[in-house]
Amino acid sequence: MTHILTGATGFVGSALTLELLQNTDDLIIGVVRPKKGLTPIERLRGVLLPLIEGYGLPASLTETVMERVSAVPGDLAHERLGVGKLPITDDVHFWHCAASLQYQDRHRAAIDRSNITGTMNALELARSLGADHFNMVSTAYVAGSQSGRIEPVPGRLDLVNNLYERSKVIAEDIVRSSGLRYRIMRPGVVIGHSQTRHTTSSDGLYGFLRGLRKFRGILERTQPGLAERLVVRVRADAEGTIDFVPVDHVAADAVALHRANAPQGHYHLTNPTPPLIADALRSSFAVAGLQQPLVVENRDGFTATDIKLGDRIDFYSSYIVNPKHFDRSSVDRVIGAAASPGLHIDPSVMTDFCRWYMDDFELGRARLPVAR
Amino acid sequence: MIQNERSPILVLGTGRCGSTLISEMVCDHPDALSISELFSFVTDLGMEIERPFPAGTLSGAQFWSILATARPRQSMLLRHGLKMPEVIYPFEDGPASASDLPPILQAMLPHLEPAEPDQLFRDLADVVCAQPSQSIGDHYRDLFGYLQRRFRRALWVERSGGSLRIAKRLLATFPEAKVLHIVRDGRDTALSMSRHIGFRMALLCGLQVEQLGLDPFGSDDRSEEEDLPDELAALLPENFSASAFHALDLPAALCGHYWSGEIICGLEVLSGVPSDRLLTLRYEDIVTDTRRSVECLGSFVGGDDSPDWVDRAVARVEDRSGSWRSLSEETAGQLAAACEPGMRALREWLLVNEPALVG
Secondary structure, three states: OEEEEEOOOOHHHHHHHHHHHHHOOOEEEEEEOOEOOEOHHHHHHHHHHHHHHHOOOOOOHHHHHHHHEEEEEOOOOOHHHHOOOOOOOOOEEEEEOOOOOOOOHHHHHHHHHHHHHHHHHHHHHHHHOOOOEEEEEOOHHHHOOOOEEEOOOOOOHHHOOOHHHHHHHHHHHHHHOOOOOEEEEEEOEEEOOOOOOOOOOOOOHHHHHHHHHHHHHHHHHHOOOHHHHOOOEEEOOOOOEOOEEEHHHHHHHHHHHHHOOOOOEEEEEOOOOOOEHHHHHHHHHHHOOOOOOEEEOOOOOOOHHHHHHHHHHHHHHHHHOOOEEEOOHHHHHHHHHHOOOOOOOOHHHHHHHHHHHHHHHHHHOOOOOOOO | OOOOOOOOEEEEOOOOOOHHHHHHHHHHOOOEEEEEOHHHHHOOOOOOOOOOOOOOEEOHHHHHHHHHOOOHHHHHHHHOOOOOOOOOOOOOOOOOOHHHOOHHHHOHHHHHOOOOHHHHHHHHHHHHHOOOOEEHHHHHHHHHHHHHHHHOOOEEEEEOOOHHHHHHHHHHHOOOOEEEEEEOOHHHHHHHHHHOHHHHHHHHHHHHHHHHOOOOOOOOOOOOHHHOOHHHHOOOOOOOOHHHHHHOOOOHHHHHHHHHHHHHHHHHHHOOOOHHHEEEEEHHHHHHOHHHHHHHHHHHHOOOOOHHHHHHHHHOOOOOOOOHHHOOHHHHHHHHHHHHHHHHHHHHHHHHOOOOOOO
16 A cells, blocks of 8 residues: 655654554655755655654664655645656555645635645545545644534534634535545644654644744833733633644544544544643743733733734634534544543643743744844 | 033933934034934844944944945835935935935934035045044044034034933943933823834834844845734835835834833933933923023033023924823823833932932
């Protein structure tokens, strides 16, 4: 069997690749955009090999990567992803992991090009290769503004919070109507490795953290010491949960579904034991060096400063208001005991995940022009 | 007339506090050479603070480059027709264009030589480039000394809007200087900042720097561009437009936080200045008790104040008081809260360091 992956250099796609290598004897071909003067295989190996140590995986996996992973150049923007004929003689399983995680209005065209047109182009390639299954990595947050128990059913455009969610709802719809056998896999907010906390993601939790850290920088540039004094208001449902799910758990569930020959359908690759939003906010604000926020139910009484912070973390508000509990029954029905047990993310574990990213972020930060 | 050497004066303030009025008064003074907005423009509106204060020695040509090389932010504003009132170069008469106007031609030279700023610029190029390798402070002193001789003035008085933020650098560079500290109600000042082209530019550039993790005018790396809200992305150098600039939401309360920071940090620096070398003037006093304020200023500058000068200086004062009282109750409340740390620090400071006019 051969697996074709888009987004194999991405956060979820790379974890999925390593999981497939560890749990199957199959070959893997990544469709990779050439970048920074690197060939597709150089780029792919450049991502995968450091992860072996980062995720605490056996060193022997290095050899496996070298033997069983190959790459072809491709781009979401091109028909059939710009991929020509591939010398594949066995069954093909297609994994579409590539996506744009942008959400700003100014990126609307780019988001649609990657997530909607890109999905159409990926389907076309999968169809031309006679793929047995089309596995699409989407997001559990296609649920949009719904709250409470979220069934694994199609998302609704009238409920989306932002352009990213909108693009995913449309892309899922395109997959469902493609005629291919599909599995729509919907992770929660994917965070680093459950054991090592290692991450290559800069989105989700990490984008939120970065937004807070940069907000602190703005406060300090505006008035030294302000970040230590100012208490900002954040609109959130503190008692609800936020579905942070470790990347290795997502990959494990996805590969287990594949190996169990899961039927066509929707699967929430989420954390059965997600943390409280209040705990997540507490850890995030502390690690970002901000005072604990005042959690409120609505924006009444927001000051100019609260609004400015809100603007910077607006995308993430869909995670912290209208809390959701994702129904994993379709996953559990197929893989039962093999399903991810979940990671209990208490405040200390939450802080660990936040600190791992923030330490790495601070190390890579250039010296900024002085304010005084 | 050049008399015995007299201490130069640095006028320090947050900006939008009435210091331009001081420059105008000083400009009329028979003894004082009024250097206006030099440090505003060589620091590119406060976003290149280290560039005009390098460590070690530098040649005359290197110093001239600091004075004469157009800076990107100010050029961007002028290219888009965003000219702040402080920019007084006569574009209609002079050869310099808006896209590459040297820092000292923005205000400093036209302020000294309104009719022929370009001739003065050319003369200075020869003079400054011939200066020996020396510290940056000595370069500035030689420059000011040449201008004092040329205009026959006994001392120089430098005033740049918002110079309180670089007070520490200025006092380290010019330890011989006396300080005229001008203050104004933070609420009026912050409200004025929120509407002023230069402050809006400086503040938005600060926001961009923090969000991008670098200076977008100094680097084309946009790897963290996604972190910019749409309104700030629209003001990156490659996207900049006057309409996006005007559309930027910069609440007065944010400027109030900035003002408080400037006051708190500035007062800390000023606490190291001996009281006999420091004069604090309140803008509100200048407006309401003009003659006494002008006489105080005259005494601080020293020399003989001619009655003519006092009269001319008094006549320059018009009530430019701010309008924070016209804000909605909610907005005014937020502005007041943001300014309160600075107002408190200022009140405490004024208890110890009495302003020029008390009672």
